[in-house]
Amino acid sequence: MSYNRIAVYGHRGWAGSAIFNALVASGAPVKVIYRPGSDVSSVPSGVAKVELDIEKQQQELVAALQDIDIVISLVGHEGVLRQHAFVKALPRTNVKLFVPSDLGIRVNDEQGLRVPVNKTKQEVVDAAKKAGISTAVVQVGCFAESAFSIGIMGIDYTGNRMVFTGDSANQLVNICTRDYVAAAYASIFARTPPAELAGRVIGVSELKATGSEIAAALKKKYGVEPHIFKHSLEKVDNEIETCIKNGIPLSLAWWCRKTWGNGTLVKSIGEEIWEVEGYPKATLEELLVGDKLSPYRDLPPQIKQAFNSTIH
Ligand SMILES: NC(=O)c1ccc[n+]([C@@H]2O[C@H](COP(=O)([O-])OP(=O)(O)OC[C@H]3O[C@@H](n4cnc5c(N)ncnc54)[C@H](OP(=O)(O)O)[C@@H]3O)[C@@H](O)[C@H]2O)c1
The missing domain is CATH 3.90.25.10 (UDP-galactose 4-epimerase, domain 1)
Structure with missing residues (x-):
């Protein structure tokens, strides 16, 4: 099996940085799409980099994706809405698979879909389906x-x-360490033919x-x-x-x-579990x-306090 050509958006995030490194280490050709102002100093010199505002520079985004098979977005919560820019651009490219940022659990209940970040993520997947884009989602619990x-x-x-x-x-x-998820992304996306991944909800455990x-x-x-x-x-x-x-x-x-x-x-990570x-x-x-257990990222004191207040 040959390598897939992968574009990564959100290479610098907490989860995304480890996944990006694992994809690069897999040997698959990786291109980083990053927003103006993002730090790309940690991106290895052999990795292609394209700076663009995906919402305002649609034409440039379409051009940057012409030689790509799989688009993997790893944006954090604030960037989820921006992924609609990929939904707009992808029908004008030869990209075979879109993997929006999820890394959580599949939401099947009405209340869960009213939780803002769940709702926004689901709207991206729905919009991609409506646009006829092949999509795969990775769930890690x-x-x-x-x-x-x-x-x-x-x-x-x-x-x-x-x-x-x-x-x-x-x-x-269901629990996964960040390293395991990173290894799973490399194992899933580096070489598997995109057509075999299309439409799937892939659980990692x-x-x-x-x-x-x-x-x-x-x-x-x-x-x-x-x-x-x-x-x-x-x-x-x-x-x-x-x-x-x-x-x-x-x-x-x-x-x-x-x-x-x-x-x-x-059950919400789906029945199809990908083993690394x-x-x-x-x-x-x-x-x-x-x-x-490796430490999580350092959180602002008010966020720590907010979580702390829920354990009593
Ligand atoms: N299940 C779980 O337990 C769990 C835990 C944590 C995260 N997650 C999921 O994992 C995914 C990644 O989360 P994360 O916490 O790792 O993300 P993060 O650290 O917040 O990600 C930051 C990355 O997203 C990009 N980004 C952030 N805001 C953006 C915006 N407004 N526009 C464009 N790009 C933006 C950043 O780009 P720059 O480089 O330009 O800053 C950076 O590369 C999310 O879907 C999240 O829900 C799940």
């Missing part, structure tokens, strides 16, 4: 680095505290654990039971609605916890007890 440390899922690894939401003590959560298993790992690490708080699904429902109504960004965190607590999270051949998967024990 939760990144270990954020799920265990910043409180988004109600787990505070360093503080030995966690929240059980609904039945999350007995329900599985490094490990799965129940809330009780995570609590047991914390106990093993600290020698004492973690401080457990319990939230009912009704409470979480109210939190989601309040956040949506008032534009509070925590709606995503509460909704993710709800999907864990009602057992839908693990030869990659030694991390275990819960290695990450939480063996201190192999």
